[in-house]
Amino acid sequence: MALNKMKDLKIDEMERLTMDYVEGILQPTPTCDIWDQIWNFQAKPDDLLISTYPKAGTTWTQEIVDLIQNEGDVEKSKRAPTHVRIPFIEWIIPSIGSGLEQANAMPSPRTLKTHLPIHLLPPSFLEKNCKIIYIARNPKDNMVSYYHFQRMNKALPAPGIWEEYFESFLSGKVCWGLWHDHVKGWWEAKVYHRILYLFYEDMKKNPKHEIQKIAEFIGKNLDDEVLDKIAHHTSFDVMKCNPMANYTSIPPEVMDHSISPFMRKGSVGDWKNYFTVAQNERFDEDYKKKMADTSLTFRFQF
Template sequence: MAKIEKNAPTVEKKPELFNILEVDGVPLAVLSKELWDKICNFPARPDDLILATYPKSGTHWMQEILDMIQNDGDVEKCKRFPSLDRHPFLELKFPHKEKPDLEIALEMSSPRLIKTHLPSHLIPPSIRKENCKIVYVARNPKDCLVSYYHFHRMASFLPDPQNLEEFYEKFMSGKVTCGSWFDHVKGWWAAKDRHQVLYLFYEDIKKDPKWETEKILKFLEKDISEEILNKIVYHTSFDVMKQNPMANYTTLPTSIMDHSISPFMRKGMPGDWKNDFTVAQNEEFDKDYQKNMAGSSLTFRTEI
């Protein structure tokens, strides 16, 4: 039985909009223990496609790619709803929605694309039992940290990050929502040897989006024409998505995400962490990285 502690004191909250449930030492943005029980018992279907990520690792980007693939490159179909309303998060409840995304998922027809930020050991057992295909995207931790910090600044449902120095310390110690980046990426890296997991890297997708999209197509056992493939790559590029209201989160009320503080789609370029890290932070980070990743075959590029 997972150990659950509600409102863990290590994560600060913005008033009324945020609730922390600590499960096996992992701080999660889950509304209640009752909702967590429903998550654990979530009835997966064999044709469910799961998109798993640590926050700010390309979740939104990969959702758009997968949505375009599932809709054979039909741009208008992929603009049917704003991004956040097209595919549910397994564990989240957003302030502007009447019910948790899990309940929305239960009402959806198949095939479903379901997103999650849960570490591998906390996903519902039914996902493994039904042998669902899982696409996991990992991003280098330096860019992930900076992007997560700015997201905390603009998203009302996340704790106030105070400043980058304080957020840096919390990120490095795993005291942020979804816990340790190190544990998350390593856990899913190990899971790929036991389950149907396609493990992708943000930096690889950025460097060669067509090649990585072809990997996804092969994993999903889906054939499309070269023309549609090129269309998918174009319409899921950062610059095009940033101008698409159905993909850039600008349709949300500013009370939920305030783009005047920081745009949701900020830069998306590997290596941007250099504009925020101090020399001392970078040196300290590299030491901690070597310690935490010792013995792992995982490697990350911090720029391309």
């Protein structure tokens, strides 16, 4: 049995995309190969960009934004899977396609997605003064969610066991880099650019209020009934069963939902089920040092 497990592990690792660095930030090799094209991407003034560190509520926000733009018309938001409706600009999977090509072929106004830290964002987004929505999630829950995502997503490196992943995340040796730098970089940028900075925990606590905020930022005036409808259709339980939002349309060779569903828990405080006392103490000490130079604060539980 042990030999079979070893064999399976090796096969699993061989199937995964290789990784490389872009200016010190780990990225899948296909992304690195077309980096010049990504960097030179031409944003348009009416583009709307959704930006997050991975597993911080990206798909949730994409669905909210799409429903706001369609004024709560659920059927319109079922026209295609999330990754087709809202291209992921730096993402390229040979068997699925290129987010950059999708974005370039899309008519305006476009809604786009990125996980890039602010210093790697194609400059045209800021030069054209595009509206950007950024969502940040507390790092402990973010780490746990990212760990499970890497387990099921063969387009990312195998995470190893939890203890190994804990170290990788703390040192920023994960795709899209160090969480601390990511959230701080975008937090500082919001002073100078049209960035709506939201928190995952606020969205969980009072979704209708945050949806209203997003709608106002986008320029949509929606009544209470539509806001309630959007809150319902973007609740975790509803989205988990929505094949246009739960990533079950992606081939299992890329995302294996039998290992861990793409939409796993969507909760606040799940980190307590994973962090040992020693890990929590170490994390807190590290967090204090890395976040000493920012006014940004997070809630780790309700």
